Amino acid sequence: MRKGLLISFEGLDKVGKSTQVDRLMEHLTEHRKLNPILVREPGSTEVGEKIRDILADPALKGKISPLCEFMLYSASRAQLVTEVISPKLSAGELVIADRYYDSSSAYQGFGRGISLEFINKVNATVTLDLVPDLSILLTVENFVSESRKKPDRFAPNLFDDRLEQEFMDFRKKVQQGFLEIAQKEPARFLVLDANEKREQLAKKIAARVDKLIKEKS
Structure with a gap:
């Protein structure tokens, strides 16, 4: 029986997600005196970290098909849910x-063109139907940042060898995917502009999480 809370962070790579994850962890541990469990995808298990290494292997750049990529992320997610979450x-x-799982829907579904119906079925299976109590989505208007030189970690086989316009088009598709998912489940999502000051974002996220904890307690 599910008793705890699951909060996910979503959005394009390099929009400040990790920074806000760290801020929330600090808020929960230092101010709320809680001991939250932090996990990442892919990874956070021995199996998941090995899958992460495969996805990030430069020798495999351009060799992993979109479907294979999705199944690797799904395998990591299945292990993470079963072992930890x-x-x-x-x-x-x-x-x-x-x-x-929203990242797979946005990246491999909206971005890569894999059937969303198929992705949703796989997601439901590998997550044991564990839906987040809250999903925090960070959005941006400028799809090419200063960190353009580095590949997107959630689609590592796409961005290194493509023209900038293709890179931008892909990111637009992915973000639109995230937004469509959020529009279908407004009660689950907190959508924020990643261009806001970090401190303001952190305060908004902390306030929403505090409210959720109070409601569930």
Whole structure:
């Protein structure tokens, strides 16, 4: 039986997600005196970290098909849910996920063109139907940042060898995907402009999470 809370962070790579994850962890541990569990996708298990290495392997750049890429992320997610997320939620703990299944829907579905119906079925299976209590989505208007020189970690086989326009078009598709997902589940999502000052974003996120904890307690 699920007793804990699951909060996910979503959005394009390099929009400040990790910074806000760290700020929330600090808020929960230092101000709320809680001990949240932080996980990342892909990774956070021995199996997941090995899959992460495969996805990031320069020798495999351009060789991993979109479907294979999705299945690798799904395999990592299945292990993470079974090994960490599900047991922690059953124990009543608070889990913070730096990406979860919405990333596959946005990146491999809207971005790569894999059937969303298929992705949704796989997501439901590998996550044991564990839906986040809150998903925090960071959005941007400028799709090419100063960190353009580095590949997007959630689609590592796409961005290194493509023209900038293709890079921008892909990111637009992915962000639009995230927004469409959020529009379908407005109660689950907190959508924020990543261009806001970090401190203001952190305050808004902390306030929403505090409210959620109060409602669930």
